[in-house]
Amino acid sequence: MKKTAKKTVAKKTTKKVVAKAKTTKAKATKATTKKVDSKVQNKMLNIKINGIDYKAPVGSTILEACRLANIEIPTLCFLKDLNEIAACRICMVEVKNARSLVAACVYPINEGIEIFTNTKRVVESRKKTIELILSNHRMDCLSCVRSGNCELLALARANGVDDTKYQGAKTPTKIDDSAVHLIRDNSKCVLCRRCIAACSKLQSVGVIGTNNRGFKTIVGSQFDMPLGETSCVHCGQCINVCPVGALYEKSDADKVLDAIRDPEKFVVVQTAPAVRATIAEEFGAPIGTNGEGKMVAALRRIGFDKVFDTDFAADLTIMEEGTELIDRIKSKKAVLPMITSCSPGWIKFIENYYPDLLPHLSTCKSPQQMFGATLKTYYAHKNKIDPKKIVSVSIMPCTAKKFEIHREDQSAAGKGMPDLDYTMTTRELARMIKKLGIDWNSLPEEEFDSPMGTDTGAAVIFGASGGVMEAALRTAAEVLAGKKMKSLDYKEVRGMKGIKEASYTIKKGLTVKVAVASGTANARVLLDAIREGKADYQFIEIMCCPGGCINGGGQPQVSAHIRNTVDFRQKRAEVLYKQDKSMKLRKSHENPDIQKLYKEWFGKPGSEKAHHALHTSYVKRDWT
Amino acid sequence: MSKSSIAFNGTKEQESQLKSFISAHKSDPGPLIMIMQEAQKIYGYLPEEVQRIISKELNIPMEKVYEVATFYAQFNLVPRGQYHISVCLGTACYVKGSGKILEAIEKQLKIKNGECTADRKFSLDSCRCLGACGLAPVMKVNEEVYGKLTPDMVSKILAEFK
Numbered sequence: 001m002k003k004t005a006k007k008t009v010a011k012k013t014t015k016k017v018v019a020k021a022k023t024t025k026a027k028a029t030k031a032t033t034k035k036v037d038s039k040v041q042n043k044m045l046n047i048k049i050n051g052i053d054y055k056a057p058v059g060s061t062i063l064e065a066c067r068l069a070n071i072e073i074p075t076l077c078f079l080k081d082l083n084e085i086a087a088c089r090i091c092m093v094e095v096k097n098a099r100s101l102v103a104a105c106v107y108p109i110n111e112g113i114e115i116f117t118n119t120k121r122v123v124e125s126r127k128k129t130i131e132l133i134l135s136n137h138r139m140d141c142l143s144c145v146r147s148g149n150c151e152l153l154a155l156a157r158a159n160g161v162d163d164t165k166y167q168g169a170k171t172p173t174k175i176d177d178s179a180v181h182l183i184r185d186n187s188k189c190v191l192c193r194r195c196i197a198a199c200s201k202l203q204s205v206g207v208i209g210t211n212n213r214g215f216k217t218i219v220g221s222q223f224d225m226p227l228g229e230t231s232c233v234h235c236g237q238c239i240n241v242c243p244v245g246a247l248y249e250k251s252d253a254d255k256v257l258d259a260i261r262d263p264e265k266f267v268v269v270q271t272a273p274a275v276r277a278t279i280a281e282e283f284g285a286p287i288g289t290n291g292e293g294k295m296v297a298a299l300r301r302i303g304f305d306k307v308f309d310t311d312f313a314a315d316l317t318i319m320e321e322g323t324e325l326i327d328r329i330k331s332k333k334a335v336l337p338m339i340t341s342c343s344p345g346w347i348k349f350i351e352n353y354y355p356d357l358l359p360h361l362s363t364c365k366s367p368q369q370m371f372g373a374t375l376k377t378y379y380a381h382k383n384k385i386d387p388k389k390i391v392s393v394s395i396m397p398c399t400a401k402k403f404e405i406h407r408e409d410q411s412a413a414g415k416g417m418p419d420l421d422y423t424m425t426t427r428e429l430a431r432m433i434k435k436l437g438i439d440w441n442s443l444p445e446e447e448f449d450s451p452m453g454t455d456t457g458a459a460v461i462f463g464a465s466g467g468v469m470e471a472a473l474r475t476a477a478e479v480l481a482g483k484k485m486k487s488l489d490y491k492e493v494r495g496m497k498g499i500k501e502a503s504y505t506i507k508k509g510l511t512v513k514v515a516v517a518s519g520t521a522n523a524r525v526l527l528d529a530i531r532e533g534k535a536d537y538q539f540i541e542i543m544c545c546p547g548g549c550i551n552g553g554g555q556p557q558v559s560a561h562i563r564n565t566v567d568f569r570q571k572r573a574e575v576l577y578k579q580d581k582s583m584k585l586r587k588s589h590e591n592p593d594i595q596k597l598y599k600e601w602f603g604k605p606g607s608e609k610a611h612h613a614l615h616t617s618y619v620k621r622d623w624t
Numbered sequence: 625m626s627k628s629s630i631a632f633n634g635t636k637e638q639e640s641q642l643k644s645f646i647s648a649h650k651s652d653p654g655p656l657i658m659i660m661q662e663a664q665k666i667y668g669y670l671p672e673e674v675q676r677i678i679s680k681e682l683n684i685p686m687e688k689v690y691e692v693a694t695f696y697a698q699f700n701l702v703p704r705g706q707y708h709i710s711v712c713l714g715t716a717c718y719v720k721g722s723g724k725i726l727e728a729i730e731k732q733l734k735i736k737n738g739e740c741t742a743d744r745k746f747s748l749d750s751c752r753c754l755g756a757c758g759l760a761p762v763m764k765v766n767e768e769v770y771g772k773l774t775p776d777m778v779s780k781i782l783a784e785f786k
Contacts, residue, residue, distance in 0.1 A: 200688075206684070206687060206688060208687060210695075212694045213694065222672075222686040223690060623685075624679075624685065
């Protein structure tokens with residue numbers, strides 16, 4: 001948190017400086033520039049963009065310098081800190097005395113550089129580049145899943161290109177629908193390599209790359225192995241960064257609608273904490289809008305028989321996982337650190353890459369699965385509904401959930417009655433709402449159904465990295481200390497840093513050391529430390545996607561332009577922390593309907609009945 | 625390029641030779657290409673089995689190896705035959721009909737450009753200019769150069785190597 005706060009200050013200062021530079025030009029004082037960026041030795045360079053004088057910090061690229069001056073240069077392959085490879089050639093600009101056009105995204109500025117971003121040569125080059133990309137792009141824009149937010153389409157429109165200018169052969173491609181969660185259609189791929197960067201750098205999975213060379217280049221896996229046979233963890237980060245419709249989730253939306261239309265079926269939906277933090281974006285709301293009330297209303301109008309909240313099961317998870325943690329800490333012999341098991345992409349990752357560390361994993365099912373298990377046992381029994389008639393659906397920020405629902409050992413109600421029948425991403429739900437003619441903006445704010453819609457603040461924050469940790473600490477601390485704790489805010493584990501560490505003294509002689517990681521590349525750091533015996537934590541939270549579920553692979557796509565300039569993950573997380581702060585109940589064990597559930601059904605956390613329904617086992621796998 | 629249909633017949637000795645080379649060089653900066661070159665020296669080509677050894681020993685995704693293997697023309701994914709045929713498709717040879725020569729060889733050996741016969745006797749590749757344009761169309765069998773070719777000369781030349 002502290003670091004993020006500092007960053008914002010730095011950004012503001014930079015803006016100020018540039019604003020000053022505009023009015024007083026060369027007069028930006030040394031005292032002000034000092035604050036800008038200590039890394040670059042405080043030095044500002046005099047540059048000229050389109051004939052006007054500016055200042056920009058040494059070490060900036062042309063793209064960065066232009067952004068500081070509020071001059072936009074279009075990009076396609078560029079993702080800040082992730083994919084800076086100058087592959088697409090969209091951002092070419094003219095530099096005085098340079099032999100050829102240069103790629104603004106990687107070209108560093110120097111003192112006195114004169115940059116031109118809109119000369120005829122630049123504009124024509126940009127246009128031609130887009131036309132050449134389109135010449136090898138299958139344009140089914142009318143039905144393409146990305147039609148509304150395609151970055152290539154936006155570029156083509158903005159630059160007035162002729163999409164039929166270069167007709168000719170196209171790279172031979174095949175559709176890969178072998179994976180359970182996504183479809184890759186390389187006929188639309190623009191070879192920006194953003195998916196490859198996400199897979200290798202964010203997640204350190206690296207099961208996709210560029211195969212072959214020249215015109216035959218395609219994104220794929222080794223020996224053209226179908227993605228479903230690789231050690232892909234199903235996180236969907238590749239989908240999130242794809243600028244076009246080459247990658248999209250496999251959808252069960254039509255099956256869900258069929259179930260809703262079937263009068264014999266009792267169709268129940270649950271929504272994950274992180275979905276409310278992002279769904280409004282799909283309807284034009286700014287990033288950081290809470291869409292919970294309208295989302296519930298929309299789901300009712302779609303026709304679900306009950307609209308419940310995964311938050312309920314998040315509280316249940318804390319009861320089970322918290323109890324498991326307390327037992328492990330007390331037992332002395334048990335395997336520590338214990339690691340969370342909420343994130344199915346993360347589960348697949350540890351199974352593939354660190355199978356020797358599986359005993360560290362909590363045996364708890366994920367909240368989604370706990371919900372389904374409770375729905376088809378407790379809820380069905382209580383309301384005298386045949387569990388065979390229940391269709392259990394979830395709305396998730398996640399594509400790995402599509403893998404999870406088909407895992408073994410995930411049908412508490414018995415064979416043929418999986419905990420979850422279908423799962424849809426945030427994006428799929430948004431598409432369904434639009435398709436069914438439900439006008440988001442005029443929807444009222446409604447509340448979840450009871451009892452499996454009751455939640456606490458602890459459950460809400462599950463959607464952000466550090467949230468499960470904080471929720472678990474709120475409960476575990478009170479149990480271990482045997483009294484109410486003064487503060488419920490564990491701010492050290494919040495925020496968008498990849499790895500966070502903290503120690504909390506629960507009572508005299510009992511200090512709990514914890515760590516939180518998000519993005520599996522960061523998870524590797526902690527896992528390697530465990531392997532080397534250097535991790536003295538008791539509890540670790542790991543989320544597969546960087547920043548947690550608010551940035552899950554099923555969330556609304558954020559265009560590169562916004563990604564590169566706004567900390568969208570932090571803004572989404574703030575929605576959840578704000579909601580948590582406003583709630584009366586902020587500790588999972590205080591959820592009255594959870595207390596009732598244990599009283600009426602499971603007995604106590606960790607009971608045999610609970611173990612049967614709410615816990616699971618893991619599989620050792622290999623990686624490719 | 626895709627998987628070769630010819631069964632892998634690497635030996636334990638080759639594997640340990642490769643592994644010891646990798647362990648000696650894995651901490652060098654950017655060792656991948658060098659290791660792949662050595663592997664090709666040992667096995668003659670880089671089939672899936674060999675790429676897997678490299679991937680596991682270096683602890684990098686196999687796709688990272690495959691990516692490099694399919695980018696550089698120097699790496700072969702199919703084995704080289706006892707006799708490796710290279711047909712020049714450079715401008716001069718092509719104009720003089722080397723495409724027809726290639727076709728004739730493909731037909732005779734029942735393999736496509738880039739493949740190897742099941743008995744590993746012949747492998748076939750095309751290349752760009754052997755520097756003997758005066759003899760166009762030209763092909764090479766191992767280090768032997770054949771010039772002024774016509775399609776009906778193919779079977780006679782190949783018979784020399786049977």
